[in-house]
Amino acid sequence: MNYLSESPLQLEPLLAQNQFPDCGGLALFAGTIRNHSDGKPVLQLRYTSYAPLAEKLMREIEIETKSRFQIPYCRVQHRLGLLNVGEVAIYCVTRAPHRTEAFAACRHAVDAVKHRVPIWKEEFYADGSSAFVQGCCIRPDHDQAHPHEHAHA
């Protein structure tokens, strides 16, 4: 299974068309690169990862999401490398019998990837400067480590 990609993400293979006739709900989230951050114009983002653990955790998040929401299908994929404004950084697709659990599962999986998976992003600004985005501490024995429910930008 492909979880991380240096190439542009392909949506079609993630949709699993015609494989779940019992599912009337398909939820899709696509996270794209926006052109601003904290009021600063952004030109590009670079994503890097610690791939061995990132892929393992993304696989676990898919399994966890399917179990928690009792749905048959969940796939997440994240882009790596240098991305321009408008490019897709993450896709998450869920299928469920009904829309409620499809939406909830999709949100859960995306939040889990953002909060738990060792992926980092560096923003490159119009003024020539750059900065790493402050993220979530995943050190298990640290006060600020948090598997939790909140909305990062």
Next chain:
Amino acid sequence: MNITIEFHGVLERLAGAASMSLEVDDSARVADALEALTLQAPNLADTVERSACAIGVSLVARSDSLSRGARLALLPPVAGG
């Protein structure tokens, strides 16, 4: 014994390298390696404190033992998506 420290995310920028070799006692634990690292590079201390550690596909605790030749990956706060 010799181990390798891998720097990821902002730590790679702060360290100025993707990895470095570190000499530690044969009985060293993860915490001992991090202490030796931050003595050499005090500018990393704050971020190391908020970093998880991994060997291979597993997170490791500060109290875990290290083995000769280990590659200890330092994972600062994450920001995917």
